[in-house]
Amino acid sequence: MRISLFITCYNDTLFPATGQAVVRLLERLGHSIDFPLEQTCCGQMHYNTGYQQEAMPLMRRFVRIFREAEAVCIPSSSCMAMIRDHYPKMAAEQSDPGLRSEVEELLPRVYELSELLVNRLGVEDVGAWFPHRVTYHASCHSQRSLHLGDLPLRLLRKVRGIDLVDLPNIDRCCGFGGTFAVKMGDVSAAMLAEKMRDVENTAAEVVTAVDNSCLMHIFGGLHRARAGVRVAHLAEVLASTQDDGAQEAGA
Amino acid sequence: MTIRVGESAEAPPFQKAALPLLEDPQLRKNVRHATDVIQRKRGLVVAEQTDWQELRNAASAIKAHTLRHLDHYLVQFERACTAGGGQVHWAADADEANRIIAGLVKQYGGNEVIKIKTMTSDETGLNEALERDGIRAHETDLAELIIQLGRDRPSHIVVPALHKNRSQVREIFRERMHLPELGDQPEDLTAAARHYLREKFLNVKIGVCGANFLVAETGSVCIVESEGNGRMCLTLPDVLISLAGIEKVIPLFQDLEVFLQLLPRSATGERMNPYNSLWTGVHPGDGPKHFHVVLLDNGRTGILADAEARQTLQCIRCAACLNACPVYRQTGGHAYGSSYSGPIGAIVTPQLLNMRQGQTLPYASSLCGACYEVCPVRINIPEVLIHLRGRVVREQKSTLDPEALAMKAAAAIFTSRTRFEAAQRLGRLGQAPMVSKGWMRNLPGMLGNWTRVRDLRALPPQTFREWWKAREKAAGKGSHA
Amino acid sequence: MPETREEILARIRSALRDAGDREVAAERAAIARGYIRSGHLGPEARLHLFMDRLRDYDAHVVETSADSLPRTIAALLAEHNQKKVIAAAGLPEGLLPGELSFIPEKQADIQDLNDCDGIVTICTSAIAATGTIVLTHGPGEGRRRLTLLPDRHLCVVRAEQVVETVPEAIERLGGLATHPLTFISGPSATADIEMTRIRGVHGPRFLEVVLVR
Known part of the structure; x- marks a missing residue:
């Protein structure tokens, strides 16, 4: 299958290793990847902070770039949720029936990474090898917007060598929340403190998730505390094999 | 009145x-x-x-x-x-x-x-x-x-x-x-x-x-x-x-x-x-x-007149959203400065006040969605919060507000590939004085709220798209540009 | 103020300009009520659920037969040494043990209610799923204050009054909807201090249910 990658603006700029892992993983599974260079941002930051008008051209841009795609892969559940939950409503507000139907037609072909793997490609064992103690953080959008359920965990359980340990209070927000993390910095920090305690209680070396945004926040706190725990996007765990050596992932 | x-x-x-x-x-x-x-x-x-x-x-x-x-x-x-x-x-x-x-x-x-x-x-x-x-x-x-x-x-x-x-x-x-x-x-x-x-x-x-x-x-x-x-x-x-x-x-x-x-x-x-x-x-x-x-x-x-926020009035005051809210869990109710606290308070209070007061309340949420999940009358509180943030921006914020200007600038960057790629390069250059061993620990302005409690990893030397372009070039395919 | 009434109604109508079709009854009839209306338990299981749920909320439950009812009531009152007991007006003949004397509700003033040892009533219906007894305050159920001020409430429930679900109870109440209604689920309680459930704040501290089958 030819899969178009929407890497998202912050992964592109801050977390290229995640994108590289997605490419490596999907190519290993026999698919070809397309990366349209015109892509930028889904508009989530603007939309969720109250700048909904500014998000509108970004939605149009996304639709224009990806409308011909066979399948679109997004390694970020919050950007995926933005597109799935809000694009239809945004399109409906425009007096542009063409746009509305384009969004409707495109959406069923847009997948968050673990949805793509399990639900669309029908694979749980991706042949990964990751010999580390890992705990999985279920981001809010992955749980309560996309309802991913245990999709990421099913993928992780099939990883060879992994020592997967449950994160207590898995349904509780880590306190990132986009601009919330800076607008309400102290409250966000208090939420992070609880999440860090939960992470440390697992004795994991690696925290993984389907969102680098939460991970940036959690790792930022863990690193400040010199906790000796690192983070790796799910794609990076799944891309690791015995050949390329697990040490690369997330490092 | x-x-x-x-x-x-x-x-x-x-x-x-x-x-x-x-x-x-x-x-x-x-x-x-x-x-x-x-x-x-x-x-x-x-x-x-x-x-x-x-x-x-x-x-x-x-x-x-x-x-x-x-x-x-x-x-x-x-x-x-x-x-x-x-x-x-x-x-x-x-x-x-x-x-x-x-x-x-x-x-x-x-x-x-x-x-x-x-x-x-x-x-x-x-x-x-x-x-x-x-x-x-x-x-x-x-x-x-x-x-x-x-x-x-x-x-x-x-x-x-x-x-x-x-x-x-x-x-x-x-x-x-x-x-x-x-x-x-x-x-x-x-x-x-x-x-x-x-x-x-x-x-x-x-x-x-x-x-x-x-x-x-x-x-x-x-x-x-x-x-x-x-x-x-x-x-x-x-x-x-x-x-x-x-x-x-x-x-x-x-x-x-x-x-x-x-x-x-x-x-x-x-x-x-x-x-x-x-x-x-x-x-x-x-x-x-x-x-x-x-x-x-x-x-x-007034709430009834806003079709997108009308669902706020479905509330039966059970407070399940307070108990489920990770923000309320940290602060308790007094931070909301109202009879109504928690997620429902964050949407009820500013609306009752016609958005003239309580303007920070719609931002007192990480939009985690736990409130909507437990609400017995299915008020989509995150959706209303986002809607009210929009009202704060449109009705209450000056267009010269620093945040509004930054958001406008970001929107301009994201609507052009050239500007986006230039901004990526510029960010990499601009961060240099603040980076130490690959991390930033003390950023100025709004971002200081980030580094007050968390470190931030420096922008890596190569963006994903730069890696992709180099890879395509090496494979002799050329890029989409 | 009459003008405030008109002002508020006008504001509502103006706020709802977008609401489109304003035909009330048809829209109301179209509301999907996909929840469970009637129970599925047999009579025996239903009564067991009722008793379990009552006990779960700190009520005391005893089973008896119609014939032994007066004796059961007498034994319960004796068990807690209840002497000054008020009987709800209009209790069915023969329900109370003949050998004991009760203060008729009509003769009891508020001080009697406040310092009596207990009261006896029947009820209109009961809900198994929630361990609830429903009073409509007709004959035998007492005025509302009767079941509120005393420390012990003994309520006689007949097996056929017990329904399984809340919708079944509401349906049975239909014709009595404008009576004063009291749903009682266990003795009064609070969890206001550290979420510790404490029995008996202001209403009766003890609820005793006699199930007649």
């Missing part, structure tokens, strides 16, 4: 109000404990209700329908309640409601009232208004009594004193009830309240209550409670006055079969709370001889 929601007019921004609370370990422990207990109990009784989602759907549909025909149902309620011997009053704002109630108390020759917990009367500042008219209000709900005697503010819609633990309650009761020997077991404290209030119940002639539901079909009022103080106030006085928001009406008596299953499970984690009372006007020989209902607007019609 002056709309007021508790102390909201003077309330500081959320992030500022939260600070002293975040630094109060006792309060944070109390809040965590209480919300954990309710959440756990709720989880158990919701799990045994196999038709929970169908009940939620029905409740949401009933409430949405009622709101779409609110004028019809209020007039129907008024007619039925009046036919049953009650009197209906209408109040446009808090002051008018307080004036009506004070006037009724004086008309019946009273100078004190006993009260059932009603957040609506906290919204209007009724107790203070009565006080100014020489009328004493006695709170009879245990938590409200703790708040009143402790000269405190409610911090939760259902359990207003949940921020106090037993020894803090004991100190308040010892001092204000003059009981130096009082123990600190919840049994001791509850017995002290029982004794303290019994005499009030038997002697005060006027009761004031809120309403959980107004049934349009029958003109009945429903009060849901646990302690029996409600039944005391509803049945022992000669006069009963109910203050109710106009959104409390439901169409049919039958609709109670939905709400009486959802509310107790959501609010206190019980299958049914100990007492539900319903009455219709006046019942000769049983209970008060005079019954009045005050229907309160106080900004509700």
